[in-house]
Amino acid sequence: xxxxxxxxxxxxxxxxxxxxxxxxxxxxxxxxxxxxxxxxxxxxxxxxxxxxxxxxxxxxxxxxxxxxxxxxxxxxxxxxxxxxxxxxxxxxxxxxxxxxxxxxxxxxxxxxxxxxxxxxxxxxxxxxxxxxxxxxxxxxxxxxxxxxxxxxxxxxxxxxxxxxxxxxxxxxxxxxxxxxxxxxxxxxxxxxxxxxxxxxxxxxxxxxxxxxxxxxxxxxxxxxxxxxxxxxxxxxxxxxxxxxxxxxxxxxxxxxxxxxxxxxxxxxxxxxxxxxxxxxxxxxxxxxxxxxxxxxxxxxxxxxxxxxxxxxxxxxxxxxxxxxxxxxxxxxxxxxxxxxxxxxxxxxxxxxxxxxxxxxxxxxxxxxxxxxxxxxxxxxxxxxxxxxxx
Numbered sequence: 086x087x088x089x090x091x092x093x094x095x096x097x098x099x100x101x102x103x104x105x106x107x108x109x110x111x112x113x114x115x116x117x118x119x120x121x122x123x124x125x126x127x128x129x130x131x132x133x134x135x136x137x138x139x140x141x142x143x144x145x146x147x148x149x150x151x152x153x154x155x156x157x158x159x160x161x162x163x164x165x166x167x168x169x170x171x172x173x174x175x176x177x178x179x180x181x182x183x184x185x186x187x188x189x190x191x192x193x194x195x196x197x198x199x200x201x202x203x204x205x206x207x208x209x210x211x212x213x214x215x216x217x218x219x220x221x222x223x224x225x226x227x228x229x230x231x232x233x234x235x236x237x238x239x240x241x242x243x244x245x246x247x248x249x250x251x252x253x254x255x256x257x258x259x260x261x262x263x264x265x266x267x268x269x270x271x272x273x274x275x276x277x278x279x280x281x282x283x284x285x286x287x288x289x290x291x292x293x294x295x296x297x298x299x300x301x302x303x304x305x306x307x308x309x310x311x312x313x314x315x316x317x318x319x320x321x322x323x324x325x326x327x328x329x330x331x332x333x334x335x336x337x338x339x340x341x342x343x344x345x346x347x348x349x350x351x352x353x354x355x356x357x358x359x360x361x362x363x364x365x366x367x368x369x370x371x372x373x374x375x376x377x378x379x380x381x382x383x384x385x386x387x388x389x390x391x392x393x394x395x396x397x398x399x400x401x402x403x404x405x406x407x408x409x410x411x412x413x414x415x416x417x418x419x420x421x422x423x424x425x426x427x428x429x430x431x432x433x434x435x436x437x438x439x440x441x442x443x444x445x446x447x448x449x450x451x452x453x454x455x456x457x458x459x460x461x462x463x464x465x466x467x468x469x470x471x472x473x474x475x
Contacts, residue, residue, distance in 0.1 A: 118142070120191050120199040122174075129179040129208045132236070132244040135298055136160070136172040136189065143194040146172070148187050157185055158203070161240045173265070175238050176205065183207045231408065232274040232371035233260060235451040241265045245296045245339075249330040251280065258334050259320045265301040267383070268397040270339055272375035272450060273319035277364040283327035291316075294337035302338040303391035309343050310390045314399070317344025319374045321357045342376055343389035343399040347427030356405065356421055356433050363409060363473065371408040373452055376400030377422070400425050404444045408453050408464070416456065416464045419473050420444045435470035442466050 119139040127134065138144060145164040150156050158176035162169075179185060189201045236244050246260040259275040291306050293299045303309075305316050319340050325331040334340075344353065364370040379401040380386060388396035406420040420439045441452050442465045456464060 118144070118191075118193045118195070118197050118199060120189075120201060122189065122201045122203065125202060126204045126206065129206050129210065130246075131176075131205060132178060132238055133173060133175045134243075136174055137169070138165070138172065138191065139168045140193060141167060145192050147190045147192070149190060150187050154185060156187075157205075158187055160189070173241055173243070174203070175240070175243075178208075179205045180208050182209055184210065229455055230257065230260070230274075230276070231369075231410065231453060231455050232276050232373060233454055234262075234272055234274065234373060235454040236262070238262070242271070243297065245294070247296070247334045247337075249328065249334060251328050251331060256280070256331075258325065258331055259340075261319075261339060263297055263301075263339055265297070267386075268301060268303050268395075269342055269376060269400070270319055272373050272448075273340060274371070274373045275320050275324070277324055277361065277370040277372055278368070279365065281325055281327050281331065282323070282361060282364075285326045285328050285332055287322050287326065288329055288333045288336060290333035290336045292333075292336065292338070294339040297339055303341065303395065303397045304393045305338050305341055305391055307392050310392070310394070312343065312389050312399075313346050314343040314389050315346045315349040316341045317349045317353070320372075323357060324361060324372075342403075343397060344403075345425050345427055347429075348423070348425060351431045352428050352433065353403070353423070355431050356423075356437075359433060359474070360405065360407065363407065367409045367411045369410050371410065371453065372405065373450075374403065374405045375448065375450075376425075377402035377404055377447060404448065406441045406444055406452050408441075408456070414457075416460060417469070417472055418453070418464050418467050419469070422447070433475060435475040438468060438470050438473065438475060440466050440468045 121137040123134045143164070143166045146160050148156065148158065148160060158174055160172065160174055162172065184204055184207045186202060186204045189203060190198060191200070192198045238244055242265065243263050244260070245263060247258045248255055249258050250256070257276070259273055261270040261273045263270050293302055308316050318335055319342060320335050322332055322335045325335050360370070360372060377400060378386060387399040389399050390396055402422065402424045404420055404422050407418060409417045418441045420441050420443065421433065421437050422439050422444060423437065445452060445465070452465065453461070
């Protein structure tokens with residue numbers, strides 16, 4: 086077992102904008118103080134981004150809000166020394182119709198100060214061009230999607246969603262809560278119906294997720310180094326093969342985990358096939374997949390290594406929670422739970438099933454947060470193996 090102390094970041098930030106001051110070295114060899122904010126104007130649906138500092142001295146960050154405006158974002162860490170590119174601004178989606186702003190003030194111990202202004206648009210405002218190759222959805226029901234767990238973004242995590250064009254329309258593809266420290270998505274959520282599956286084929290378009298700084302993603306062009314691990318998809322390629330653009334987004338490295346090969350290619354693959362069959366029997370199947378960790382202590386976890394020799398956490402297990410919706414107002418739920426190991430069998434069994442409520446206890450997440458409140462407890466307590474063919 087490799088300690089989390091070996092976790093390190095060695096890659097430069099690959100996509101940044103809104104740079105204030107130009108990086109250079111002064112005649113005495115001291116670096117100029119530089120502060121970089123990826124986007125100075127963000128859509129209402131945005132929930133966080135990274136700030137980068139280049140410096141050779143100590144610094145502190147404070148957030149200043151206009152008079153009468155409640156503080157709406159936080160920064161972590163709030164102080165440090167030297168260069169850092171993993172400073173995270175975290176904020177909730179803006180559900181108000183008016184925009185809001187904050188000034189990010191970075192004060193350096195050499196007496197210099199740099200300020201940046203961040204604006205988050207109001208709900209319904211036209212979203213800005215983020216320059217990352219994908220247009221943001223302009224509608225504000227991002228948090229109303231049925232598949233989403235309750236979205237919370239602790240330190241060094243970010244909520245991200247992806248969409249692509251399907252049949253001439255912009256359609257949501259998948260969402261995730263990404264842990265930048267452990268370099269893994271803590272959950273991936275997506276809707277599933279016949280629109281998303283077809284004969285478009287597997288793209289094998291392995292690459293970095295444009296919405297997360299590359300240094301916080303494992304480099305997996307050639308898979309994991311040793312250990313018998315596959316690049317295990319959380320949203321399967323086979324669940325997004327109606328269109329090549331949809332499918333390519335399932336090959337982002339943020340969607341990958343270190344999954345035991347014998348498990349990924351046998352039992353887990355057949356669970357994924359079964360899940361797609363469930364989607365053909367209802368209006369929409371809502372799916373959330375994620376890793377399980379049996380210790381809260383990072384040093385007690387195992388780590389796998391990417392193509393550059395950098396570590397990502399290895400899940401101890403996996404969950405897959407399902408919510409089946411049939412018009413007009415019928416819901417059924419179930420959860421599959423497995424260890425990350427070769428079970429020596431290919432087909433799921435009824436003993437693999439749990440209630441969604443049980444997995445909420447295991448993970449600390451609240452799933453299907455937008456279920457009608459009067460139905461949620463009963464639906465998430467269901468355990469009916471025969472309804473799921475087991």
